[in-house]
Amino acid sequence: MIFFTTLSLSFGEIQLLFSEKVEYSILGISALLFLIALCLLIWQIYRYCMLFPVLQRADGVLPKSGGFQYGTQTRDSKMEVHYEELSHQLSPGSSCTNLGSSFDLDSMVDLEEEHIQGSLRFSLFYDQLQARLVVTVLDAQDLAVRDFSHSVDPFVWVRLLWAEREDEEQGSLHSVLHEWQTRLVKKSCSPVFGDQFSCALAEKEVSRITVKFEVRDFDKYSRHGILGEARVPLNSLKISYPLELRKDLQVPKKDMVGEALLSLKYLPTSQRLEVGVLKIRTVCHPNKTERALYARISVTCNQCKLRHQRTTQKKRWEVTVFNEVMTFVLPDQQIRECSILVSVFELQPSKKSSKHLIGTIHLKTDKTSENEHWKLMMQSLRQPIAKWHLILI
Template identity: 35%
Template sequence: MCNAFENMSFRYLSFQIYLPISDTLKYGLLALAIALFLAALIILVCKMRQYYSYKATPAGKDKKFISSSEVEKKNDGNLLIRSLSNVFFEDARKEQDSKIQQMQKEMEKLEVHLTPSPPSTESLDDLGSDSDHPQGPRGRLKYNLHYNKKSKTLRLCIIEATDLPEYSRDPFVRIRVFYKADGAHSEVLSVVHECETRVVKNSRNPVFDEDFSFSLKDYPLISTSIKLEVKDFDKYSRHTLIGETRTALTNLKVSETLELDEVLQDKTKDVIGEVLISLKCLPTAQKIEVGILKFKTSSSSIIKDRDVYARIDVFSNHHKQKHQKSSLRAKSKVTVFNETFLFSLPDPSKTQCLILISLYETQPTGKELIGQTTLGNQKTKLKADHWDMMLQTVRQPVADWHLLYI
């Protein structure tokens, strides 16, 4: 009976495993599987052969470099350049190299022209608010003066200028009345009054015909002088100085009109104040620290709601560094800044260095130069005591007063 049960179980299992598939279908599926395997094997062999041949040839490297670097952006979208011919690539690279070389040559030429020459401290005008002075005849200025002893008032009439240089287009006259007070610095002048005439457009013989009145109650004539500067107006740049004339009021007779027709002369410098400057040498950092501490003036023409600021220009070894400016301060007899500025200076004892300090006054129409001073280690008439003191006290600030010129 047990054997009969086992026979029945075996028959049942045989019936469950049996699949009714014909031999033709079985052999067909087997052939399809073998064909797919062979196709995959052939594709794999071809890809491996293509990879090794691509890796072995130098052209593959060029194609790899081009595909990773040659990208061009167009207006209607971004297009990636997949391939470039070797000839076109070589021509493009040669053309690019020639353009780079040409640009380098042009930059060298520009650097030669733009690099400023070492500035001369004999004249501050080359670095100041005025442009280069013209050569040759400068023209003449006609004006008259009248002093009223009772009211102690000086009347000035600017009549006309004649025979100005050809480049003079829009001339005007700047007027300054100076007073020289007795004191510790007898050369310091006080600007008592300052004003300007109107600008005459497109004329070499401008007729001004303008009257000015100045009160001189507290200023005796023996210590007073008047300075007239004829300038060419420039809206977008610095005014060009054409020439100047100066008249001392010592010999001005009372109640008589003094008529003058003076030849315009070259610019002269006047001391109008002092500025306290500190210097500190930092050899490890290869820098120099310039400090603007105080500005002192004896000028009585202090106008309210006007600010002043200082500008520092540093010239080292024929190169001009980027200038720096102080913050605005309210103008007064003694204006306190207390600001320091850092400039690069590798070797202060050997590097030729010139520091230009310019003080400006803000006005509704722009800025106006108050005065300038220079210091440094160049072999000039300027005193180098301050610079020598800085070199002797490394990493310690040294302050000293410097005269301010205009």
């Protein structure tokens, strides 16, 4: 009994060592640490909301149906837009990995026979004070999946197409002013992107711009597939305030970016095919710096590239004259099954690794206008046959 009493007295003596001042100090430090933790939590939530504004839906979100409509102005439309140049913006001198580099437009299968489904949500805004166009890719929904993997790895390729004529007549040529790509979202049929891109653009040029969104399926070991496209001409929209739209994906269409005068000649005795690049006409935006052009000719048989050659670089004009002929040795059987791909590239002579694809021409034996040129070549052996072809992208 004496032993326990001693312990109780000792414990009481220890408790008396802490004065009232010390107790209030410990309580104050605890409250301060709690406030610091609360502030950090609020800051992290604020950063999350700013980096992913797509997760905060406004009251006036457009319905899932196709087409576009003018949205009501909400708090989100009053937010300050940050013109931050993202690291994945495509620039001619960029050395970063390009998700679209392994995609070949002429290898695209006939998507009209495939099932195109899904929609894409994005927003457009033109800041008149800073003369900048802001494009934000928000999300996609209900994308088609691949049959063999039952999944899809989507990303979005964005192009600003500048029309040669302001009235957008049929047959008008276009020039690609800027290209961007969003980040890759793996294994998602309804991916959330939230990527924002911006560029300087004069107000008088806005009416000539068409924004083209191409949703692609990433493939590491082959060519990227196309899940559909959505395009919006800016001449029909009022984008002085941020405008959010949702568009159903459509079958991709190629755009005319130029034309080329090509010549074909086949010599059956020596089994030689001669492809001549005579002239190339392209549309170039007046504000673009000095550029050079060259063409690469590839011969393909049964989807296997046999050989290729390229022209010399020429300074880019409205009509660039080459007058160069490339010779390919092909057996008689291959000449009847092969196809020719002419790829036109532009580059800046002052920069290294600035190659940029303008468009392509595909000459093959099918029911197209290019087939007519091929038939004329086979009917007029040993004679060069020249014909204009559209450059498409």
